[in-house]
Amino acid sequence: MIKVASYCRVSTDKDDQANSFESQQRYFRAYIDRQPEWELYQVYADEGITGTSTKKRAAFNQMIADARMGKFERILTKEVSRFSRNILDTIAYTRELKALGVGVLFMNDGISTLEPDAELRLSIMGSIAQEESRKTSERVKWGQRRSMERGVVFGAPAPYGYRLSGGVLTVREEQAAVVRRVYHLFLDEGKGTHVIAKQLTVEGVPTPRAKGNAWSSTMVLRLLRNEKYCGDLLQKKTCTPDFLTHKKVRNCGQEAQVYLRGHHEAIISRAQFAAVQQELVRRGSGRTRHSARYWCSGKVRCGLCGRALTPRRITHRDGSVYIRWS
Secondary structure (H helix, E strand, O other): OEEEEEEEEEOOOOOOHHHOHHHHHHHHHHHHHOOOOEEEEEEEEEEOOOOOOOOOOHHHHHHHHHHHOOOOOEEEEOOHHHHOOOHHHHHHHHHHHHHOOOEEEEOOOOEEOOOOOHHHHHHHHHHHHHHHHHHHHHHHHHHHHHHHHOOOOOOOOOOOOEEEEOOEEEEOHHHHHHHHHHHHHHHOOOOOHHHHHHHHHHOOOOOOOOOOOOOOHHHHHHHHHOHHHHOOEEEOOEEOOOOOOOOOEEOOOOOOOEEEOOOOOOOOOHHHHHHHHHHHHHHOOOOOOOOOOOOOOOOOEOOOOOOEOOEEEEEOOOOOEEEEEO
C-alpha cells in the first residue's frame, strides 16, 4: 500500500465554495478511498493563510517534516496555487520531495512531479500563480488607498486617547485628558519625556499598552509626535514593498502617503501641536537629548567644544556616591 497525504489551503478572502476548506478535505478523502492501492495517511490543511510564504503555514511545514521522516510516499493537492504562490518555493520543495521519493500530484493542473517534464510545467503554472498573487496584492492596495482617501482609518489598535470603530476615530475622554496633560508638562512646564513618564508611572496612570504598568520616554514621545491629536490623519506610515515576504517596513518614500487635515475631533489645538514639534527639534538639535531629568539637564556645556556635559554616577565600596560631569 502506498501511503498518501493531501494538502489543502484556503485564504480568508476566498468565498468560493469550490475552494472552501471543508470541500477540499472531503474531495481528497473520497479520491484516495477510490484508489485500491492507496492508503490515506493524513490531510494537512492551512486555513486563512497566504500562499506566498511558507513561514506561517504550520500544516505545510509539518507535512514537509513528516515527508523527510518517510511517513508517506505521495502528496495530493488541488492545484499549484494551493501548494504555493511563490515559484521559488514551489520548485525548491518539489525538488526536495522528489529526492526523498515523494511525488506531488497537482490534481486540477494534471501535473505529477514524478514525470520527466514536471518541472517545466510547474515553472509555468507556478509563475502564473505568483503573478496572480501580485495582481491581487495590487488590487488590495488600490482599494485600501481609495478607502484611506475617503477617511477610513486602517490599523489597530486605536491610538491612545481614541476609540476606533468601523474605521472612525472618536475621543476617549479619560485618555484624552492624559494626552493634554503630557503636552502641557512638556511645552508649558519644560519637562522632558523621561520625567513625564516617571511622573505618570508614580501616579498610576494606565499606559497605552494593555499589559503595561510603567510609562517610558518612548511612549511619551509617541504621544507628542502623533498628528492625530490635532485632528489630522497620516496613513501609509509603513508599507509592504514585497508581496512575497509580506514584511512591513517604514515608508520612506516607497509609496505615496495619505494626509487628511481636520479628519476627526482633535484632542489638542493645532497651534499647540506645532509648538511641540518645534520644541522637539530644538531640544534634539544638540548631541545630548534634553530630558529635564536634572535641574541642569542640557544646560551645562563644555567651554571648549560646546557639547553638553552628562553626569556619571559612581558608587564606592563603602556605599558613598560620587557624581562627576564629563
